[in-house]
Structure formats: C-alpha cells, structure tokens
Amino acid sequence: xxxxxxxxxxxxxxxxxxxxxxxxxxxxxxxxxxxxxxxxxxxxxxxxxxxxxxxxxxxxxxxxxxxxxxxxxxxxxxxxxxxxxxxxxxxxxxxxxxxxxxxxxxxxxxxxxxxxxxxxxxxxxxxxxxxxxxxxxxxxxxxxxxxxxxxxxxxxxxxxxxxxxxxxxxxxxxx
Numbered sequence: 001x002x003x004x005x006x007x008x009x010x011x012x013x014x015x016x017x018x019x020x021x022x023x024x025x026x027x028x029x030x031x032x033x034x035x036x037x038x039x040x041x042x043x044x045x046x047x048x049x050x051x052x053x054x055x056x057x058x059x060x061x062x063x064x065x066x067x068x069x070x071x072x073x074x075x076x077x078x079x080x081x082x083x084x085x086x087x088x089x090x091x092x093x094x095x096x097x098x099x100x101x102x103x104x105x106x107x108x109x110x111x112x113x114x115x116x117x118x119x120x121x122x123x124x125x126x127x128x129x130x131x132x133x134x135x136x137x138x139x140x141x142x143x144x145x146x147x148x149x150x151x152x153x154x155x156x157x158x159x160x161x162x163x164x165x166x167x168x169x170x171x172x173x174x175x
Contacts, residue, residue, distance in 0.1 A: 092145060093120040093171050100145050101169065108137040121150060121170040131156075131163045141169065148172045 024032065092100050098117040101124065105113050110133060113126040126134060131154075141147055152167040 097145065097147065097169070097171065098122050101141055101147075104141050104144065105137060108133060108140070110134070110137055118168070121168050122147075123166070123168050125166045127164050128157060128159075128162050129165065131161055134163065134165060138167070142172075146172045 021029070094117050097120070098115050101122055102115045105111070105115065105124075110126065110129060113124060113129065116123045116125075138149070142149075147169040148171075150168045150170040153165065154167075155164045157163060
C-alpha cells in the first residue's frame with residue numbers, strides 16, 4: 001500500500017513540475033535555469049568549499065605555534081630523561097643504610113634478623129625465616145633503598161619453606 005501511495009505522490013509532484021515548466025515562456029525558462037545554476041554554485045561554495053578553505057587557512061596560521069609547542073615538549077621530555085637518574089637520589093650507605101634496612105625488616109615482620117653495617121655495605125643475617133618473606137623483603141629493599149646483593153648464602157632447613165640466610169647488601173652502582 002505504501003509503495004502505491006509513494007509512487008502516486010511522486011507522479012503528482014512530477015506532473016506539477018511539468019505543468020509549471022510547460023507554462024513558462026522561453027525567456028522565463030532561461031532565467032530560472034540561470035538562477036538555479038547560480039543558486040546551486042552558491043550552495044556548493046557555502047557548504048563544501050568555503051569551510052574547507054577557511055579551515056585550511058586557520059590551520060596554516062596555527063601550524064607554527066603547534067610546531068613550537070612540539071619542539072618545547074620534545075626539549076622538556078629530553079631534559080626529563082636526562083634528569084631522571086638524578087631524581088632517583090643517592091642510595092644510603094653505612095649506618096643510614098643499616099637503619100633503613102632495619103626499619104624495612106620491621107615493616108615486613110622480620111624482627112629477629114640481625115643487621116650490621118660494614119663500611120658502606122650492610123650484612124643481614126636471619127635464622128629460621130620463611131623464604132618467601134625474606135625474598136619479598138629483599139625485593140622491596142632493592143627497589144626502595146637502591147641496594148644490590150653483593151654476597152648471599154641461603155641454607156634450607158628441615159622445616160619446609162624455612163631458611164637461614166647471610167647476605168651482604170651494598171648500594172647499587174647502576175640502575
């Protein structure tokens with residue numbers, strides 16, 4: 001039903017346009033044709049061409065500023081990369097390292113561990129300590145206090161998961 005109505009509507013419109021056009025004299029037809037062409041060109045210009053042309057001009061004006069911003073951001077990123085090692089700070093040594101590791105051991109629940117300063121290094125000894133707790137603490141100490149294991153001796157005990165350890169930690173020389 002809809003197709004029939006739609007076809008009838010288009011037929012009625014087409015008929016009305018044909019009647020209108022047939023009733024015009026050649027001079028009117030020529031003026032209407034020229035007016036339609038001018039209107040079409042103006043519509044095309046205002047909808048398609050003008051916004052693209054104006055947008056291009058705006059981008060051309062903004063491009064030097066955007067390039068300057070990019071150069072500044074690249075320079076700042078380069079400076080940040082250069083400053084990154086200094087931002088990591090100097091690793092503690094001697095008694096400062098001993099105190100930092102003692103505090104860290106306490107925070108991890110490893111109170112029964114001996115910590116002794118030996119020059120710039122620290123010796124850490126533990127008896128009957130859960131291996132997982134010790135390794136977890138060692139990883140955190142390495143990250144937070146910037147230390148590395150220079151020597152370590154770990155002995156497994158008869159009780160599963162328990163170890164005795166003796167490790168010497170020194171300030172990390174490179175990251």
